[in-house]
Amino acid sequence: MFIVDSHCHLDSLDYEKLHKNMDEVVDKAKARDVQHLLSISTTLSGFERLQTALSHRHEVSLSCGVHPLNVEDEDFEAEKMQRLAQDPKVVAIGECGLDYYYSVENKAKQQSIFSQQIEIARQLNKPLIIHTRAAREDTMALLQQGQAQQCGGVLHCFTENQWMADQALELGFYISVSGIITFRNAQEIRDVIQTVPLDRLLVETDSPYLAPVPYRGKQNQPAYVREVCEYLAVLKGVSAVELAQITTQNFERLFNVSVLTDSSLTEG
8 A cells, every 4th residue: 555644743752762763763664655755844944854754755744834832932923934835845824723722812813824824835835734723714714815726735534514614625736644544533524525526635643643543652653553444444435555546546636645655845
């Protein structure tokens, strides 16, 4: 199989006890048929560190963006972000969006920085990776106002309702499934995912968070996206091999890369 982990935070894993370095994490993933990873940034300084650490790994793509819970960490510089995001290894803008669950007092600042990142994504024609929590209406309103359908994107780690899924699909976006789908109390999410066409789904770990069953309670890692792929395949009534193939094709189409070839990150 050829599985893609479409969302992981390689800079947040445990390199004290569980892994020696990022190279080992990538190799552990490849040993379980997870052949390509998208490593997500949440700040611009964090992106620059990832850019340096992973420049030699053709199996790892990068995103460039500022997470809504990190908008206070450093001053947002739109021009700097636009420059950094032009790196050919960068296939997406994000993780960006709105989070009113953990941080509501800076709602206006979140919205402003999110809107600027939507504009950068449109200008560079790179898709958006969206984080949204307790902010459904505002998230969709800003995406629509920013004409995000022009660059496309994905709702990552989907935990929303049917309305949100329908709105995202109507905008041409994809929906990414994490280990949450394996949790016993996630029936509502499974019900929504049942309605999403196969050609609009991705799989992810969001590691180091949300390890799937049977690893729940442990730190997640890209290798465990195989469990997400296998569980989703059963849910959608296809083989794991077919689900892996479909989600890899979806990844290539959304992010405009050919991950099946070593030259994937030198393409436009």
